[in-house]
Structures are given as structure tokens and as C-alpha cells.
Amino acid sequence: MLQQTLVVVKPDGLVRSLTGNILTRLSETKLEIIAAKMARPSRALAVKHYQHLKEKPFFEELIQYLMGELHDRRKVMAMVYWGEDAIARVRQLAGATNPEQAEPTSIRGSYGRVRGGIFENVIHASESEPEAEREIKLWFQPDEIIMDLYPTTAVTRASVTQRVWA
Ligand code: IDP
Ligand code: MG
Numbered sequence: 580m581l582q583q584t585l586v587v588v589k590p591d592g593l594v595r596s597l598t599g600n601i602l603t604r605l606s607e608t609k610l611e612i613i614a615a616k617m618a619r620p621s622r623a624l625a626v627k628h629y630q631h632l633k634e635k636p637f638f639e640e641l642i643q644y645l646m647g648e649l650h651d652r653r654k655v656m657a658m659v660y661w662g663e664d665a666i667a668r669v670r671q672l673a674g675a676t677n678p679e680q681a682e683p684t685s686i687r688g689s690y691g692r693v694r695g696g697i698f699e700n701v702i703h704a705s706e707s708e709p710e711a712e713r714e715i716k717l718w719f720q721p722d723e724i725i726m727d728l729y730p731t732t733a734v735t736r737a738s739v740t741q742r743v744w745a
Contacts, residue, residue: 610662
């Protein structure tokens with residue numbers, strides 16, 4: 580089944596210069612990267628991204644983690660991977676949520692650690708097709724993705740102000 584999945588290299592992955600290692604590991608899947616960007620997640624984005632965990636005692640720390648506040652580095656790398664069974668294959672390579680229980684050869688098993696109340700597990704990967712759709716639409720606009728994944732509509736906004744190169 581052809582699928583798309585959201586992958587985010589979390590701030591600990593960036594601070595520890597693990598992006599190259601993580602992308603190399605993900606390249607084993609032969610999936611295609613169809614969108615990629617550096618992003619500085621706002622609190623609103625982080626809260627929406629992890630909305631399913633908002634009742635958890637570690638939620639506030641988790642939001643700070645995704646925003647980069649725990650690592651003093653406010654950036655993440657967000658990507659969309661596409662191809663056969665993309666969701667399960669990326670999850671498999673990522674490994675279990677708790678890095679101490681993840682397969683030692685998995686990405687989280689290799690690079691993750693438990694620090695404070697949070698599993699610092701270097702990578703996010705969508706869990707299901709509905710979650711992948713919700714997350715991809717949260718992180719990316721249609722024109723930032725090189726394939727047409729979901730239906731779009733065209734809106735013309737004459738009064739929108741945006742920055743352009745001077
Ligand atoms: P997932 O990232 O494997 O899909 P989720 O349950 O969606 O796992 O949790 C999102 C993130 O929240 C995890 O990647 C991890 O960083 C953190 N997290 C989840 N459960 C715990 C926990 O029990 N203690 C500490 N951090 C957790
Ligand atoms: Mg999850």
C-alpha cells in the first residue's frame with residue numbers, strides 16, 4: 580500500500596548532529612522524501628501535534644521538548660516520506676517509544692535516551708494513516724510537497740502581506 584508519513588528529527592537529534600545518521604538509516608527503506616524543511620515549532624503547533632497526549636503528566640515537558648526549549652535549540656527538521664508501507668517501515672526503523680526498550684539497532688535504540696521525565700528519542704514518525712494525514716496537513720502546506728497527496732482548494736487572498744526578497 581502506497582502511503583505517506585511525517586518524520587520529524589526532534590531537537591535532540593539536531594543538537595547532537597544526528598540528522599545525517601538518521602537520514603542514512605531511513606534511506607534503507609528506499610522510500611522517497613517528497614517534502615523537507617527546517618521548522619521552528621510554535622507552542623500552538625506542538626500542542627496540536629501531540630494533542631492525543633494532553634492528559635499525560637509529561638505533556639508540558641513534551642511540548643517544551645518539541646519546541647527545542649529543553650535543548651536550547653529551537654529547530655526541528657520535518658519531512659514527508661512516501662512509498663510502499665511507509666508508515667510501518669519508518670516506525671520499524673525508528674523503534675519503540677521508550678529508547679531504553681527499543682531494539683538496540685533501531686534509530687531510537689541507537690541514539691535515544693531518557694532524560695528528566697521525557698523519552699528523548701530523536702525522531703517522530705506517524706502512527707497510522709489518519710494521524711499521518713492530520714500531521715502532514717499540520718506541518719506542511721500543499722505547495723511544499725512535490726506530490727498531490729490530499730484534495731486541495733484554491734483561495735485568492737488579495738490582502739495577504741508576505742515577505743519577499745528585497
Ligand atoms: P511515539 O512517538 O512512539 O508515537 P507517543 O505515545 O505518540 O509515541 O508519544 C509521543 C512522544 O512523547 C514520544 O516520542 C516521547 O518523546 C514522549 N513520550 C511518550 N510516552 C512517554 C512516557 O511515558 N514518558 C516520557 N515521555 C514519553
Ligand atoms: Mg505517536
